[in-house]
Amino acid sequence: MLSFLLSLGLGFGAIDLDELPMTQVQSIVNEVVQQLDSSLSVKPSVVVSNRKDPTPLGAISYTSGRCVIVINPNPDAWAQWGRFLNADNKPNWQEIIAASAAHEVGHCMRESRQFVTQFTVQDPQHQALSGSAQLSGSHESVFKQELFADAVALIYAREFAGPNAEPVVEAMINSRERFADNDPTHSTGAYLKALKSMDVTRHAAESMGQAASRLLNDVSIAAL
Numbered sequence: 001m002l003s004f005l006l007s008l009g010l011g012f013g014a015i016d017l018d019e020l021p022m023t024q025v026q027s028i029v030n031e032v033v034q035q036l037d038s039s040l041s042v043k044p045s046v047v048v049s050n051r052k053d054p055t056p057l058g059a060i061s062y063t064s065g066r067c068v069i070v071i072n073p074n075p076d077a078w079a080q081w082g083r084f085l086n087a088d089n090k091p092n093w094q095e096i097i098a099a100s101a102a103h104e105v106g107h108c109m110r111e112s113r114q115f116v117t118q119f120t121v122q123d124p125q126h127q128a129l130s131g132s133a134q135l136s137g138s139h140e141s142v143f144k145q146e147l148f149a150d151a152v153a154l155i156y157a158r159e160f161a162g163p164n165a166e167p168v169v170e171a172m173i174n175s176r177e178r179f180a181d182n183d184p185t186h187s188t189g190a191y192l193k194a195l196k197s198m199d200v201t202r203h204a205a206e207s208m209g210q211a212a213s214r215l216l217n218d219v220s221i222a223a224l
């Protein structure tokens, strides 16, 4: 019974600051910001701030082009790392957290508007949701922001996680699929599966944001 409770807890978000120290996340996020430095004209700053919102890692962008990556060690927020991290993928926690950081830098890239990021949403599930009374145009906008950031995270994983890239991408897809129903604006699983089978290598002189835009324009999920 105890082991059942423990594994259920870990699977559904019982990551605490002992299992995953804040300083470890901070050092990974700082490294990712350095690695992606050339893809943004203004380097994001990284701050630790105890906030009430339920996400352990987020990005705040300003109209000035400045972007701040916020690490939120509030224990309730920290538990949400359990959406991605579990006992099975523990050997890859470092790379999964790095991909999550790249996702947030992806938000900074899109908000910086250094390049065109227009693409059409093809996801039939998402289109069905958009047609419902509950979801408005702003949800489509959030969905596109999330999709763009996930595409950046996927390209990042392929470039920097080496042989561990595929377990990292799997962790992203599993999380998106598992939480699709209660978080439809983040239900990018179908797109991620389609992107996963594509060659995501950047073209010469292409920034990561430009590559994400190109791939999202080219991706076809008709077969899914």
Ligand SMILES: [Zn+2]
Binding pocket: 103, 107, 145, 146, 149
């Ligand atoms: Zn996001």
